[in-house]
Amino acid sequence: MKKVLSVLILAALINNSLSAQNRGTSNRPNIIVILADDMGYSDIGCFGSETQTPNLDALAKGGLRMTQFYNASRCCPTRASLLTGLYQHQAGVGDMVNHRNIPAYQGYLNQNCVTIAEALKAGGYNTLMAGKWHVGTNPAHWPVKRGFDRYFGLIDGASSYFNPTRPYRPNQKLTIALDDKEFNPGPNWYSTNAYADYAIRFIDENKNTNKPFFLYMAFTSPHWPIQALPDDITKYKGKYLKGWDVLRQERFERQKQLGIIRKDEKLSARDKSVPEWDSLTAEEKDRFDTKMAVYAAMIDRMDQNIGRIRKKLQELGEDKNTIIMFLSDNGASNESIKGPGFTPEILAANDKPATDPSSFTSYGPLGANVSNTPFRLFKHWEYEGGTATPFIAYYPGIIKAGSVVNKPAHIIDLMATCLDLAKVPYPKVYHGNSITPTEGVSLVPVFKGQKWAGHNGLFFEHEGNRAVRQGNWKLVSQRPENKWELYNISTDRAELNDLSDKYPKKVAELTAMYHAWVARAGVIAFDELPKSQGE
Template identity: 85%
Template sequence: MKKLFHIIILLSIISNTLFAQNKVTGKRPNIIIILADDMGYSDIGCFGSETQTPNLDAMAKSGLRMTQFYNASRCCPTRASLLTGLYQHQAGVGDMVNHRDVPAYQGYLNQNCVTIAEALKQSGYSTLMAGKWHVGTDPSHWPIKRGFDHYFGLIDGASSYFNPTMPYRPNQKLTIALDDKEFTPGPNWYSTNAYADYAIKFIEGNKNTNKPFFLYMAFTSPHWPIQALPEDIAKYKGKYMKGWDKLRAERLERQKQLGIINKDEKLSPRDKSVPEWDSLTPEEKEQFDTKMAVYAAMVDRMDQNIGRIRKKLKELGEEENTVIMFLSDNGASNETIKGPGFTPEVLAASNKPASDPTSFTSYGSLGANISDTPFRLFKHWEYEGGTATPFIAYYPNVIKPGSIVNKPAHIIDLMATCVDLAGAPYPKVYHGNNITPTEGISLVPVFKGQNWEGHNGLFFEHEGNRAVRQGDWKLVSQRPENKWELYNISTDRSELNDLSVKYPQKVAELEALYNIWAARAGVVEFDKLAKSKSE
């Protein structure tokens, strides 16, 4: 027994020594998570788009794509879940950033969760963030208070790309922050460039620390308002005059050729809110073409900045030791700039051509239906059009180039993946608070081409829209109908053939599974939630 004890002590010393050596030499990988905002499943080249995204495509070619990766169907719930490895309700952001007296819906990250930054910082990582926060607007909830060493970006949910502190809603204040102080944007600002500028500065500033770094790069692109730089718009003007039906069909065909959609998958019908292309006037067609050109230019510019970040990694000799993961926070947005929720100035600006930098508009259902090819519906709903994201992972000398993985995975898995990559413990207690165990499963075995069992079930709820995915089966409903529909995702990814009547027992099984999860996660029926005061 005494000999065994000494062996255990010796192994512990060796383990700690290796850990310390890794800290000094930087052998533990740098980790970058890049999050796009309101970008649809088919909006980048390696997932079927005509948009030029050579940097993302190169990472996919040298890395892997997961074709059935899921988010939480809306901006701040996804961010809360991604950052904490919990379902958003467990982290306190069950809906949006609105204060409610219900713990699961308090509107900012609670003290019974940790962020990836908090977990990795304890294990010797530098923790960096640039871009959109959107999980707590009060300064006491900013990124610096949740484990990030450095932060630059938009605290709020959306803003103009040229004038980011200009309010677009009545009585609104928008904040750009540098670390824990408000920052005043200068001339020649374009948000996508500015956020990447600071991400690169933070990476450069870390080079003499002898620490690996974690970077959360949360672009606002291509969230409305759709605004882009003239040189980027020019690349796409005129490419969308063929109309949405043809564009969707072309994207689906490319997806099949790329191997990310089954060869026999059917295109979901054109959304009921989208008219026949030929019913539009020439002026309406040109207006749509301009909006799509601007939207594509936004994605293009984001990809250019991802290329700038990768270039900096190469210059610093860090690319071979950096894991990069890319995804979107929800499906494409069909939201429009209309109604009393916007200021009179913004409503007037919504009527300007999208190519005008003083405009403030969106591409609505007309564009979102293309972005979400081949799926139904959009951001906010729990159908694939709301929850499916393109996912790319790039890890030189670890991931087999060109890998395609079809197993379902979820944003809750990113926390477990990061602590696994970092060799960091997931804390049980943090700052005196008991921490809810992570819901995720590390994707590192997936990256290494090893067997990965995945989840027994994945769960979704947003403002009364619900879903559960188990194996090939998906049960989904939308508010206010609240009627369960059943789909076999392996043969019907577009969710066109409802099998709920044919397989009532399967509906009952999955509904029971959902109800157990909803009670555990703190989900409250949306219509019963008290009216809240916006944060």
């Protein structure tokens, strides 16, 4: 009898222990990070746009917006930094995916970093990804080799939305992959829909695993080529004939009303590369309107697919236990489709109307200057126009609905945030390799409305463009001038009033901080880098 009683007590203790473990697992949230590509600061409704983004707007209304969130100003450096919680140089992607035979510039993620997927997978999460990878094109560096259980998407940096393996550069091969195998896209393909289709499929497959999931949803929208579906374009055609000056002013006023910028903020001047609207011919105005309508339609379609993902969460009863974070990988792109870097066929396609599925064009500085309202400059530079992103976080019951947070934060913080939410430690060693300590700080206190110390300094460098953000101060320079400028972001978010001559001691202090970071992160002056050797 005593033996039977002992067995029953032991069984009860084991069941209680397992039950506690299961409760711990079930209480850990699913985590979704959604990354837009080349989307400007003012391109969604809740950050000032006329573009219809009801799903993102609903996330913002039910969650929080951070108005001073930063990326790394370019596609693959941002992705490397976001995924690893390190500055991009520390992760091995100091420039692009070109191999320069220097550890910080090898062009793919190194073995002294872990991805969010690797860390969460070790902590009991299923890890899913759909969309653009762009941190290693060799199959040895694909997502499934960096901690993702399932993957579907574009390995490379950009592609046609209707024909995604169509090369646009000489001697180029573009790859769509499913897990670790190449995938051949079929008819009726549109990339934004296809990536969301697989994200939804992966979420659905997760339902019977009794594990929380991490989804990295990396849309290519609205990166060039600007291509959209006809029904989406129809919503916007004609809305941009009022011209870029009026559009920027309207977005600027909406941003003030939404609390995104201060009421007394000033709008940056129209970019010097953009002419007077009234100097254009009717044909030129119509071409701009068409390109903007297509661009808006791309964001609209991305938003629709975010809505589809949310609907799947609701169907599975997971919507209340899922945190969703949304941001963009850099500011709007002023890049044009021209020059020897593109094939003759693509250069010819650049002249076709943007509504033509076989076209291959961009909206250039004319559209990018609107997208980046109220800032100046674009993707690639370290001014706010290159590095500032809208950021939305939604987590029912944790994040106070309708919150607006003005503290500076950075993509390096997403690793620490995800691990904090998942109750998973950041590893010191992974697969026998020493792991560089994360640079990020968890945003969970921000989400809970608690005191958050943030960072003593944030640092930026891309192809010789540089910046430091400390408190309200920002030191920034652009190559090749390499002259430091100083701005007080609390009163001059658009960086219009250079205070470097007035505060030379602050310039010296921030410059010293920058050079200390350069030494720690492995940054090399861009003009001193060896020639790229390809990956």
